[in-house]
Amino acid sequence: MTCSEFLALLDDLIDDSVTADARAELQEHLRGCEHCEVTLNTTRKTIEIYRSHEIYDLPAGLRERLHAAIMARCKKGC
Protein backbone atom coordinates (compact mmCIF):
# COMPACT_ATOMS: atom_id res chain seq x y z
CA MET A 1 0.00 0.00 0.00
CA THR A 2 1.30 3.45 -0.90
CA CYS A 3 0.90 6.59 1.22
CA SER A 4 -1.69 7.94 -1.27
CA GLU A 5 -3.72 4.77 -0.97
CA PHE A 6 -3.48 5.05 2.79
CA LEU A 7 -4.64 8.66 2.66
CA ALA A 8 -7.63 7.76 0.49
CA LEU A 9 -8.84 5.44 3.26
CA LEU A 10 -7.86 7.71 6.15
CA ASP A 11 -11.41 8.95 6.79
CA ASP A 12 -12.88 5.47 6.72
CA LEU A 13 -10.22 4.36 9.18
CA ILE A 14 -10.94 7.30 11.49
CA ASP A 15 -14.69 6.75 11.21
CA ASP A 16 -14.23 3.04 11.78
CA SER A 17 -15.93 2.06 8.55
CA VAL A 18 -13.28 -0.13 6.91
CA THR A 19 -13.51 -3.84 6.29
CA ALA A 20 -11.33 -6.16 8.36
CA ASP A 21 -9.11 -6.83 5.32
CA ALA A 22 -8.61 -3.15 4.57
CA ARG A 23 -7.90 -2.47 8.23
CA ALA A 24 -5.18 -5.13 8.26
CA GLU A 25 -3.58 -3.58 5.16
CA LEU A 26 -3.74 -0.11 6.65
CA GLN A 27 -2.16 -1.32 9.86
CA GLU A 28 0.55 -3.08 7.92
CA HIS A 29 1.32 0.19 6.11
CA LEU A 30 1.36 2.10 9.42
CA ARG A 31 3.96 -0.21 10.88
CA GLY A 32 6.47 0.91 8.29
CA CYS A 33 5.44 4.52 7.69
CA GLU A 34 6.03 7.11 10.36
CA HIS A 35 4.57 9.90 8.20
CA CYS A 36 1.21 8.21 7.83
CA GLU A 37 1.17 7.35 11.51
CA VAL A 38 1.69 11.02 12.38
CA THR A 39 -0.97 12.05 9.87
CA LEU A 40 -3.47 9.60 11.35
CA ASN A 41 -2.80 10.55 14.97
CA THR A 42 -2.79 14.30 14.44
CA THR A 43 -5.92 14.18 12.24
CA ARG A 44 -7.71 12.24 14.97
CA LYS A 45 -6.51 14.80 17.49
CA THR A 46 -7.74 17.66 15.28
CA ILE A 47 -11.26 16.22 15.28
CA GLU A 48 -11.17 15.51 18.99
CA ILE A 49 -10.04 19.05 19.83
CA TYR A 50 -12.81 20.62 17.76
CA ARG A 51 -15.36 18.28 19.29
CA SER A 52 -14.38 18.89 22.87
CA HIS A 53 -13.85 22.67 22.94
CA GLU A 54 -16.59 25.25 22.76
CA ILE A 55 -15.12 27.98 20.59
CA TYR A 56 -18.11 30.31 20.40
CA ASP A 57 -19.76 31.65 23.57
CA LEU A 58 -23.51 31.73 23.47
CA PRO A 59 -24.49 35.41 23.72
CA ALA A 60 -26.06 36.37 27.04
CA GLY A 61 -29.81 36.85 26.95
CA LEU A 62 -30.23 35.12 23.59
CA ARG A 63 -32.47 32.41 25.00
CA GLU A 64 -34.68 34.99 26.75
CA ARG A 65 -35.03 37.05 23.57
CA LEU A 66 -35.92 33.92 21.64
CA HIS A 67 -38.47 32.90 24.26
CA ALA A 68 -40.09 36.36 24.08
CA ALA A 69 -40.21 36.16 20.27
CA ILE A 70 -41.83 32.73 20.40
CA MET A 71 -44.39 33.90 22.96
CA ALA A 72 -45.25 36.87 20.73
CA ARG A 73 -45.73 34.54 17.77
CA CYS A 74 -47.77 32.19 19.93
CA LYS A 75 -50.22 34.90 21.00
CA LYS A 76 -50.97 35.51 17.35
CA GLY A 77 -51.40 31.89 16.37
CA CYS A 78 -51.82 29.23 19.00
Next chain:
Amino acid sequence: MTIIQPIAQELEPHPDVALVDRVRGGDVSAYDKLVQKYERQIFRIAQNITQNREDAEDVMQDAFLKAYEKIDQFQGNSRFYTWLVRIAVNESLMRLRKRRTGKMVSIDEDVETEEGSVPRDLADWAPDPEQNYNQAELAEILRKTIQGLPQGFRIVFALRDVEGLSTEETAETLGLSIPAVKSRLLRARLQLRERLSRYFRRKQGPGETRNEK
Protein backbone atom coordinates in the same frame (compact mmCIF):
# COMPACT_ATOMS: atom_id res chain seq x y z
CA MET B 1 -43.17 -25.16 21.76
CA THR B 2 -40.22 -22.84 21.58
CA ILE B 3 -41.03 -19.17 21.63
CA ILE B 4 -38.96 -17.36 19.09
CA GLN B 5 -37.68 -14.11 20.53
CA PRO B 6 -37.85 -11.13 18.24
CA ILE B 7 -34.39 -10.39 16.88
CA ALA B 8 -34.54 -6.66 17.39
CA GLN B 9 -36.20 -4.94 20.31
CA GLU B 10 -38.72 -2.37 19.25
CA LEU B 11 -36.91 0.95 19.12
CA GLU B 12 -37.78 3.43 21.82
CA PRO B 13 -39.21 6.61 20.28
CA HIS B 14 -36.77 9.52 20.46
CA PRO B 15 -37.62 11.78 23.46
CA ASP B 16 -38.02 14.72 21.06
CA VAL B 17 -41.07 13.04 19.51
CA ALA B 18 -43.10 13.53 22.71
CA LEU B 19 -41.93 17.16 23.00
CA VAL B 20 -42.86 17.87 19.38
CA ASP B 21 -46.30 16.34 19.98
CA ARG B 22 -46.80 18.59 22.99
CA VAL B 23 -45.78 21.66 20.96
CA ARG B 24 -48.30 20.66 18.29
CA GLY B 25 -50.90 20.48 21.02
CA GLY B 26 -50.14 24.10 21.97
CA ASP B 27 -47.68 23.56 24.84
CA VAL B 28 -45.07 26.31 24.40
CA SER B 29 -43.05 25.15 27.40
CA ALA B 30 -42.26 21.96 25.48
CA TYR B 31 -40.74 24.11 22.75
CA ASP B 32 -38.62 25.92 25.36
CA LYS B 33 -37.20 22.53 26.26
CA LEU B 34 -36.28 21.85 22.63
CA VAL B 35 -34.66 25.30 22.43
CA GLN B 36 -32.61 24.65 25.56
CA LYS B 37 -31.55 21.32 24.20
CA TYR B 38 -30.34 22.54 20.81
CA GLU B 39 -29.59 26.27 21.10
CA ARG B 40 -25.86 25.73 21.51
CA GLN B 41 -25.60 23.48 18.46
CA ILE B 42 -27.71 25.76 16.28
CA PHE B 43 -25.73 28.84 17.32
CA ARG B 44 -22.44 27.02 16.64
CA ILE B 45 -23.58 25.92 13.18
CA ALA B 46 -24.70 29.47 12.37
CA GLN B 47 -21.35 30.85 13.57
CA ASN B 48 -19.40 28.28 11.62
CA ILE B 49 -21.24 29.12 8.42
CA THR B 50 -21.69 32.90 8.68
CA GLN B 51 -18.48 33.60 10.64
CA ASN B 52 -20.28 36.59 12.09
CA ARG B 53 -21.67 36.78 15.61
CA GLU B 54 -24.51 39.15 14.85
CA ASP B 55 -25.64 37.03 11.89
CA ALA B 56 -25.39 33.88 13.98
CA GLU B 57 -27.67 35.39 16.64
CA ASP B 58 -30.23 36.34 13.99
CA VAL B 59 -29.98 32.93 12.32
CA MET B 60 -30.53 31.14 15.60
CA GLN B 61 -33.59 33.23 16.41
CA ASP B 62 -35.04 32.90 12.90
CA ALA B 63 -34.35 29.17 12.68
CA PHE B 64 -36.11 28.39 15.96
CA LEU B 65 -39.03 30.66 15.09
CA LYS B 66 -39.39 29.11 11.66
CA ALA B 67 -39.23 25.59 13.09
CA TYR B 68 -41.91 26.58 15.61
CA GLU B 69 -44.18 27.92 12.92
CA LYS B 70 -43.65 24.95 10.66
CA ILE B 71 -43.73 22.25 13.28
CA ASP B 72 -46.81 20.71 11.67
CA GLN B 73 -44.73 20.12 8.54
CA PHE B 74 -42.18 18.08 10.46
CA GLN B 75 -42.75 14.58 9.17
CA GLY B 76 -40.99 12.60 11.84
CA ASN B 77 -39.14 10.46 9.31
CA SER B 78 -35.93 12.25 10.28
CA ARG B 79 -34.78 13.37 13.70
CA PHE B 80 -36.20 16.71 14.88
CA TYR B 81 -32.60 17.83 15.37
CA THR B 82 -31.56 17.21 11.75
CA TRP B 83 -34.74 18.91 10.55
CA LEU B 84 -33.84 21.93 12.70
CA VAL B 85 -30.23 21.86 11.45
CA ARG B 86 -31.47 21.96 7.86
CA ILE B 87 -33.51 25.08 8.62
CA ALA B 88 -30.52 26.70 10.37
CA VAL B 89 -28.16 25.88 7.46
CA ASN B 90 -30.59 27.43 4.96
CA GLU B 91 -31.05 30.52 7.12
CA SER B 92 -27.27 30.86 7.47
CA LEU B 93 -26.68 30.61 3.72
CA MET B 94 -29.44 33.17 3.09
CA ARG B 95 -27.82 35.52 5.59
CA LEU B 96 -24.45 35.13 3.83
CA ARG B 97 -26.02 35.91 0.47
CA LYS B 98 -27.55 39.08 1.89
CA ARG B 99 -24.24 40.19 3.33
CA ARG B 100 -22.27 39.50 0.20
CA THR B 101 -24.64 41.05 -2.30
CA GLY B 102 -23.53 40.45 -5.85
CA LYS B 103 -21.18 37.71 -4.83
CA MET B 104 -22.29 34.13 -5.34
CA VAL B 105 -22.49 32.21 -2.14
CA SER B 106 -22.62 28.52 -2.56
CA ILE B 107 -21.50 25.52 -0.64
CA ASP B 108 -19.85 24.44 -3.88
CA GLU B 109 -17.31 27.21 -3.84
CA ASP B 110 -13.58 26.57 -3.52
CA VAL B 111 -13.92 22.85 -3.95
CA GLU B 112 -11.23 22.73 -6.58
CA THR B 113 -8.44 23.67 -4.22
CA GLU B 114 -5.82 21.02 -3.80
CA GLU B 115 -4.41 22.52 -0.62
CA GLY B 116 -4.25 20.02 2.17
CA SER B 117 -4.85 17.04 -0.07
CA VAL B 118 -1.37 15.85 0.65
CA PRO B 119 0.00 16.48 4.12
CA ARG B 120 3.16 18.57 4.04
CA ASP B 121 3.81 19.36 7.65
CA LEU B 122 4.58 15.96 9.04
CA ALA B 123 5.99 16.98 12.40
CA ASP B 124 4.40 15.09 15.25
CA TRP B 125 2.43 17.02 17.84
CA ALA B 126 3.15 17.41 21.53
CA PRO B 127 1.33 14.76 23.62
CA ASP B 128 -1.44 17.10 24.83
CA PRO B 129 -0.81 20.07 22.60
CA GLU B 130 -3.85 22.05 23.72
CA GLN B 131 -2.43 22.24 27.23
CA ASN B 132 0.25 24.66 26.05
CA TYR B 133 -2.45 27.30 25.67
CA ASN B 134 -5.04 28.74 28.02
CA GLN B 135 -8.71 28.36 27.13
CA ALA B 136 -9.06 31.77 25.52
CA GLU B 137 -5.90 31.32 23.43
CA LEU B 138 -6.97 27.86 22.34
CA ALA B 139 -10.47 29.02 21.37
CA GLU B 140 -8.89 31.83 19.33
CA ILE B 141 -6.56 29.39 17.54
CA LEU B 142 -9.43 27.02 16.75
CA ARG B 143 -11.69 29.85 15.54
CA LYS B 144 -9.00 31.37 13.35
CA THR B 145 -8.09 28.01 11.89
CA ILE B 146 -11.60 26.88 10.99
CA GLN B 147 -12.36 30.36 9.63
CA GLY B 148 -9.56 29.91 7.08
CA LEU B 149 -11.16 26.83 5.53
CA PRO B 150 -13.04 27.17 2.25
CA GLN B 151 -16.72 27.50 3.07
CA GLY B 152 -17.77 24.24 1.42
CA PHE B 153 -15.27 22.32 3.54
CA ARG B 154 -16.04 24.23 6.74
CA ILE B 155 -19.76 23.43 6.62
CA VAL B 156 -19.17 19.74 6.03
CA PHE B 157 -16.63 19.54 8.86
CA ALA B 158 -18.92 21.47 11.22
CA LEU B 159 -21.94 19.25 10.59
CA ARG B 160 -20.15 15.95 10.35
CA ASP B 161 -17.36 16.20 12.93
CA VAL B 162 -18.44 18.92 15.35
CA GLU B 163 -22.20 18.31 15.43
CA GLY B 164 -22.01 14.58 14.85
CA LEU B 165 -24.39 14.22 11.88
CA SER B 166 -23.88 11.08 9.82
CA THR B 167 -22.48 11.28 6.29
CA GLU B 168 -25.98 10.61 4.94
CA GLU B 169 -27.60 13.29 7.11
CA THR B 170 -24.90 15.80 6.11
CA ALA B 171 -25.40 14.99 2.42
CA GLU B 172 -29.16 15.37 2.72
CA THR B 173 -28.93 18.61 4.68
CA LEU B 174 -26.59 20.22 2.16
CA GLY B 175 -28.05 18.68 -0.97
CA LEU B 176 -24.73 17.03 -1.78
CA SER B 177 -23.90 13.51 -2.86
CA ILE B 178 -22.32 11.16 -0.34
CA PRO B 179 -19.00 11.01 -2.27
CA ALA B 180 -18.93 14.84 -2.31
CA VAL B 181 -19.42 14.96 1.48
CA LYS B 182 -16.70 12.36 1.98
CA SER B 183 -14.20 14.09 -0.25
CA ARG B 184 -14.81 17.47 1.41
CA LEU B 185 -14.60 16.00 4.86
CA LEU B 186 -11.22 14.41 4.14
CA ARG B 187 -9.83 17.64 2.76
CA ALA B 188 -11.32 19.70 5.59
CA ARG B 189 -9.77 17.42 8.19
CA LEU B 190 -6.37 17.43 6.47
CA GLN B 191 -6.33 21.20 6.00
CA LEU B 192 -7.27 21.83 9.62
CA ARG B 193 -4.63 19.37 10.74
CA GLU B 194 -2.02 21.08 8.59
CA ARG B 195 -2.94 24.51 9.89
CA LEU B 196 -3.05 23.44 13.54
CA SER B 197 0.38 21.85 13.21
CA ARG B 198 2.07 25.22 13.47
CA TYR B 199 0.64 25.63 16.98
CA PHE B 200 0.70 22.07 18.21
CA ARG B 201 3.89 20.58 16.84
CA ARG B 202 6.29 19.08 19.27
CA LYS B 203 8.96 21.56 20.26
CA GLN B 204 12.37 20.20 19.38
CA GLY B 205 14.89 19.96 22.15
CA PRO B 206 18.54 20.99 21.62
CA GLY B 207 20.43 18.56 19.42
CA GLU B 208 17.24 16.92 18.09
CA THR B 209 16.54 16.89 14.43
CA ARG B 210 13.28 16.18 12.64
CA ASN B 211 12.56 12.68 11.48
CA GLU B 212 15.36 11.40 13.63
CA LYS B 213 13.70 8.06 14.19
